Amino acid sequence: MLRVKAGDLDKMGLLFERYNRPLFAFFYHMTHKRDVSEDLVQNVFYRMLKYKHAFTGEGEFRTWMYHLARNILNDSVKQNRSSDHYDVSEMADKLGGGTLADEGFEKREDVDFLHKAMAGLSDDYREVLVLSRFQEMKYDEIAKVLNINEGTVKVRVHRALGELKKKFFTNERR
Structure with missing residues (x-):
């Protein structure tokens, strides 16, 4: 990015090749x-x-890039007010380490319900799950992107997973 800043705009193509897929996934x-x-x-x-x-x-460049991405997403949400659908078809693999990764995900109805549960999370919780589990960012990186401390990130991830489990395994499901 420093070369792009210095006027070498050809390097922007390299940045696009390297980061367009992770940004798209986010x-x-x-x-x-x-x-x-x-x-x-x-x-x-x-x-x-x-x-x-x-x-x-x-x-880090990646931190700066995700700051831009978050601002653009927030602008888009404000303009459209229709961003209430979230992809969780691979959530079982990504969340791992708990009861969410169990065999229940083999059923399409479970995945559909998890999709709804993810959509029901607050923006803060959904965002830390996407960044930590789908973008595979470390907590210290997420803290820089969100401009909060690392402890807050850990708490949000823990609470987000708790909320997701609660929504998935309680009567809200029926």
């Missing part, structure tokens, strides 16, 4: 809309070019 898990996610990825790269002067190189 947006798709947050919106569950392929076309919207593709547009949002394009907006991130447009803003990278527009605000290249703002990248100082002191922090």
Whole structure:
């Protein structure tokens, strides 16, 4: 990004090749809309070019990129107020380590219900799950992206998983 900032715009293609898929996955898990996610990825790269002067190189590029991505997603949600669908078809593999990864996910109805449960989480909880489980970011990276401390990230992930389990395994399911 520092080379792009210095005027070598050809390097933007390299950044696009490296980061377009992870950005698409982030947006798709947050919106569950392929076309919207593709547009949002394009907006991130447009803003990278527009605000290249703002990248100082002191922090990680990925953190700066996800700050842009979150701002673009928030802008999109405010404009559309219709982002209430989330993709969790691979949630069993990604969440792992608990009862959610059990054999119950073999049934399509379980996946459908988990999809609804994920959509029912607050934006804060859903976001930390997407960043930690789908984007495979470490807690310290998420803390930088969200501009909160690492302990808060750990608490949010723990509570988000608890909420998801509660929604999935309680009477709300029936």
